[in-house]
Amino acid sequence: MDSHGLILTLGKVVIAAAWADGRVSDEEIDSVRDLLFYLPQVGQEQGVRLNEQDWQLLELYMLTPVGEEERQRLVVELQGVLRHPADKALAVRAIENMIMADGVVTPEETAVFQEIRNAIESVELNFFSQFSWLVSEAVRRRIAAVAHAPNREQYFDDFIKNRVYYAVCQRLNMEETQLDMPEQELRKLSLAGGLLAKVAHTDRKVDEREYEAVVQALENFWGVDRKTAVFVTEVSLMAVTAALDPYRMMRQFTQATNREERVRFLDILFAVAAADGCVGYEEMEQIRLLAQGLNLTHPEFVNAKLQIPRAQRAN
Structure with a gap:
């Protein structure tokens, strides 16, 4: 048996x-x-x-x-x-x-x-x-x-390594629609959405300001249209929770981007954290851990943190 x-x-x-x-x-x-x-x-x-x-x-x-x-x-x-x-x-x-x-x-x-x-x-x-x-x-x-x-098990590897990309593909299949962008770009956009969602979920609630900050980050940083940014944001916030270990997403994102992109991405992470008016201690610590996982230095993390006005940063 x-x-x-x-x-x-x-x-x-x-x-x-x-x-x-x-x-x-x-x-x-x-x-x-x-x-x-x-x-x-x-x-x-x-x-x-x-x-x-x-x-x-x-x-x-x-x-x-x-x-x-x-x-x-x-x-x-x-x-x-x-x-x-x-x-x-x-x-x-x-x-x-x-x-x-x-x-x-x-x-x-x-x-x-x-x-x-x-x-x-x-x-x-x-x-x-x-x-x-x-x-x-x-x-x-x-x-x-x-x-x-x-057979969703065909996408099990994506489910493990890039949870948001997996969820994007599932929703596209259910809605019988497509996004007008190459697969590799969509994979990278999904990783970015997942990491942004991880920060947004740190305090276990996501308000409209944080939602809009993620949408704008995907629009401005990745140069996609608003419809695509909204779609990936919605999927990201549903697929990623505060409890999800971001290790695999960080590793995949590091492989898919260059150092300059990742340094700039730190600013985006802080912008999402500050969208509700304050970057709390837990959000600060979450971004610090993400910076480490993205192979960035502590001075690079500090420099991004200092872009946020002192009054909006937790002590």
Whole structure:
């Protein structure tokens, strides 16, 4: 029994089921996390644990809605890792528990639960099903049917290294639109938006002045039109939180820019921090850490800080 494969795949399907009605409530999010925390215990005797990359992969499905086609692809993936009746029972129970999490079961959730349960129960288990390399004709047909379904895991590397670019691409796909700029420039713009959002989120609230400061920074510093700047700002502020570790964004931004650009970017970071009238201590410290991560010197940080009037700087 591939306990790790079962647990990880079931986790994805549980999350997909949570998106049945197009939204995920706080109770459902908590339930999903509890279920995913519990599921590894199923394979505890085999030493199964979800590692950091596994949790990041599951988070990939938590952030944006999982549509019908993508859900069907995940269900087929789950069908392929069921080996025993106990696996099927575990899968049905986990999805049912999630559906019931917030105490309100919508018609959409009922329909999705029935769809997934039927798919799970339709899997024929026999001696040969224990061997994953023995793929039946029925399984081949199921796999072929969802071969072209959406698969966000293709962008997992971007999700890890450039969270905003990943979110930009997801939203562009959902809205079936495009931004008129080369991919590499959009990647760099997304990194800039992510770092600016990190500063804006430092005090865990973003007001209209900070929002507008990020928009203007992207417009003026990167020379993009307002529509593009607003789009990237909105995505950045949603994709990046105060808790997000900016390490990978800083590394990617450093590789994508020259030193002069990064020194000038410090001024932009301070401008966003000062947009609400004051650069607080936490914001100051956040920018100092970003400056270090961008391979800039302490004197360069101090020089940028001094561009902000003394009355607007925390002691």
